[in-house]
Amino acid sequence: MPKKRGEKDRYLQIIEAMGEGVLLISHKHRVALANSSAQVMLGLSESIKGKRLEDLFSGPELEEHVDIVFKEKKKQTFRIQGYHNAIGENAILRGKGREKHYEFCITPLDEKYSVAIFSDITMLERLEIVRQDFVSNVSHELKTPLTAIAGFAETLAEESLTEEEEKGFARIILKNATHMQRIIADLLLLTSLDRSEIAPTMEQTTDRKILQDVKAYTQFKAESKEIEVTYESLDATILCSESLVVQALINLVVNAISYSPARSSVSVKTRRKGEMLEFIVQDHGFGIAEEDIPRIFERFYRVDKARSREDGGTGLGLSIVRHIAIIHKGTIKAESQLGEGSVFTLSLPVS
Ligand SMILES: Nc1ncnc2c1ncn2[C@@H]1O[C@H](COP(=O)(O)OP(=O)(O)O)[C@@H](O)[C@H]1O
Ligand SMILES: [Mg+2]
Structure with missing residues (x-):
């Protein structure tokens, strides 16, 4: 029995409001209806109504699944990968790096139509790869x-x-x-x-107190390499998790010592910059090649594995520093010149 007009409009509104993509697919592999989410998820600015599935998705998997749904008259759930680049002005963007992953659920309606509900699971798939790695x-x-x-x-x-x-x-x-x-x-x-x-417990402390702790924890290592570490503080107050900030700076100072030759020097300073307090750790050590700089904050990434291990490094130090910076709504920056040395700047809001 046909629904009353108002009720039908309501159903259409609900479909339009869904976060998942909804497609009405004909047995001839054409899209008879699509909601806005479907269009957005496929990255198309033009309407996808009337388009063929093969123009929207790369590979034959989706068509094959649709055929099975019509043949077996049974709901199917599956994942597909890929993005076709035959239509739409975004075509150039859809190279290999923009590969997408979708999860589909297709339900047969009658002889001629089935309805597909899908979501973009690219992010999930990526997280899964990160987790496995x-x-x-x-x-x-x-x-x-x-x-x-x-x-x-x-x-x-x-x-x-x-x-x-x-x-x-x-x-x-x-x-x-x-x-x-x-x-x-x-x-x-x-x-x-x-x-x-x-959230870490924030407390009022000073840069002087923080640097004193860092010095106490790293002195032995510095002395064992006869490296002189100088500390200059402003005696500025800062609201932070003192133990975490001390930990971050220990990691930076230990690196400065580890990746410098014996008898070189390291300096640790603080500088006020607007609402931020910058902790600057500078060494005159081996330096880091430009292409490695963006990667050193990744977990387990080391430029020279043997040297890091020899020194007791875990490959996690800078990743920890980055996390501590983020928790404080601050930043960490590395500048370096091979053979000249490196400067790490941990910038944290004072309050
Ligand atoms: N001050 C520095 N000078 C030169 N290389 C550095 C410095 N700090 C870090 N690195 C490089 O970044 C890598 C990652 O550092 P980190 O996360 O602390 O791990 P680890 O020190 O345990 O190897 C190091 O293995 C090293 O190659
Ligand atoms: Mg380290």
Whole structure:
């Protein structure tokens, strides 16, 4: 029985208001009706009504699924990938890098039509890849020291060694275990920073207090390389999570020391810039190539893996710094010149 006109308009309004794309698809693979979300999701400015499916999506998968729906008269849910570039002025943009992922649910209506509801899951798919990469990175990072621990422990248990050799092996085991502890501590910190709903406790402190703490924590490392680290503060007040800011600066100072030759110098300064307080860590070390600079803040990214590991680095330090900057609505910036040195600027709002 035909619906009353008002009621039908209401249904159309509801379909139009949906966040998912809705397509009425004919058995001849044409779009008989589409809501605005469908058009937006496909990145088209012109109406898609009347278009053929093959003009909208690359690959034959969607047509194949539609055929199955009509044949089996049964609902189908599936994911497809791809973007066709045959029509629309956005065609040039739809290169490989703009590949999209969609989740479709198609339900048969009658002999001639079926209705497809779809959403853009590109972001989800990307997150999934990031997650998989992360798990694989973590496993790899833990595997290396663990293999060393197992190997040396086995030799200790089975071979007859001199006391000197035993001590040497035990030290290697300890070094690798400490490295694993560091990785795990950094991972736990990153995870807690990731849960942005847990806002850090902000407290009133001064840059002088922060730099004093940073100095205390890094002095031993600096002395072991005979690197002189100078600290200059303004005694400015700042509202921040003191422990996190100290942690971020320790990471920057430890890097400055690690990636500099012995007996060079490092300076740590603060500078007021409008409503921001800048913490500037400068070294005269090895420097970072221009193409590596955007990548050093990624988890586990290291320019020189061997050197970083040798120094006990986890590859997570700068990623932690970036998170701490973000939590404070601040920024972190790196400038560097190969062979000359680097300057890291952590900029945080004072209140
Ligand atoms: N001050 C610096 N000078 C030169 N290279 C640096 C400096 N700070 C960081 N890097 C580079 O960035 C990489 C990532 O740093 P980080 O996240 O702290 O990890 P880690 O120090 O544990 O390797 C380092 O491995 C190093 O290659
Ligand atoms: Mg580091």
